[in-house]
Amino acid sequence: MPWRLLKYGLKSSHDEPRFFPESRPLKSHYDVVIIGGGGHGMACAYYLAKEHGITNVAVLEQGYIGGGNTGRNTTIVRSNYLTPEGVKFYDTSLKLFEDLSDDFDLNIFYSTRGHFTLAHTDSALRTMRWRAEVNKHHGIDSEVVDRDFIAKEVPYMDLDCAGHSPVMGALYHAPGAVARHDAVAWGYARGAYNRGVEIHQRTRVTGIRTQGDKVTGVETDRGFVSCNKVVSMVAGSTPRITSMLGLDTPIEIFPLQACVSEPVKPFMDTIVVSGSLHVYVSQSSRGEMVMGASVDPSVLHSTRSSFDFVEGLTDKMIDLFPFMSRMKVMRQWAGMSDITPDFAPIMGKTPIEGFYLDAGWGTWGFKATPVSGKTMAWTLANDRNHELIEPFRLSRFTDFDLVGEKGAASVGH
């Protein structure tokens, strides 16, 4: 339990210190510049300082910390992926997540819920069995369950789905969890800052300088800073950064939308995903139903949200949970998802010396925040891809060595 709860719980008031200071001038040189102050950028800064003693580091964030996809996601954390590479990677992250509140001395509201991926067709059930076997082989708690089991755990769901597409079974992943996304970014940021890392909000990278094939620094809207290494951790803005270097990648940007209902009393303690209906839902600790779907149909660099999304989502949601027809949607929003053709991330070294990528997080990168930070910090410190991210290297596309994760990542988040 975080000690602060005990320390301050009984006092009537205390001054909450700022997590990080107001802006200050940029230095002329850093060993490492991290572009993007989302969860990934902050986690990378934290582990660089904590595990590798590299503290001459600046995180440059064009807006505010966690204002990108980190603060927009539906916070599902799970490790029941389809490929052995993915399972190992995400499970390392899940284990890191479980200890984060203590590491940070900040409550990230990590809440283990149990995660159901519903199968409405034979082929979906086949993929579930495949995933369960891969998962179990890697020691992950994951199994295919029948309708009776689901009915017991999610009693308020219409398993016949209004007769349209009855649920046949599900993949059940007991460790599936949700967490408070902002707190994850803030906890990492404070930990990094306390170890000497500089965090500059409202500082946009506008160019990357190179000499030959080597990075020498970054241009920002606050001037030039020289550096030895640059890592891009900007999720939905990745192609804007890579195009500064003329580096082509398979990443395309699609908006991903979500919404929450008005808050109601807690009744749902599980996470329910339907790949066939393209919807998912969990209940937040504030009582809102947090709902999402798959990405918008076409490329778009925008965080606008649309009525089409809510209409399509609620249509399906009411089939599963008929009583929700009486609930109001309270808020909706969108983030820009950086999607790859194989639904796996792109991480590590690039053909440009000193330029590193952490991208392709699409609709599934929140759960990867701790492990990405940790493995990218290792990769920067050693100038070599960490073994866990080697399968996700950019060159997998020219090596024709893809990591087909679509069956587990496209709607499941």
Added chain:
Amino acid sequence: MKVFDCPVIGRRPISEFDYVGEVRKPPMDADEASWAAYVFNRQGAPGLLREWWYHRPTGRWYVMERDTLKDEVVRFIDLEEVRYDIPA
């Protein structure tokens, strides 16, 4: 609802169309790296993008040029413009 103002079939809701993605031209006679780039890489950054859309009710294919920052169709493209010959 978003509507496309199509020169052939008039104003139609976007929900009648399938998005098929960026128009790309295969390199034909090229090494593996160029083929990999053709198959996987995409324009990615915001700007004008030429893309295929399929109109389901009429079974017709269209190429539109769209501003992917503002989500505005700039023009419908004559298919002759994107046509290429396949080597015999």
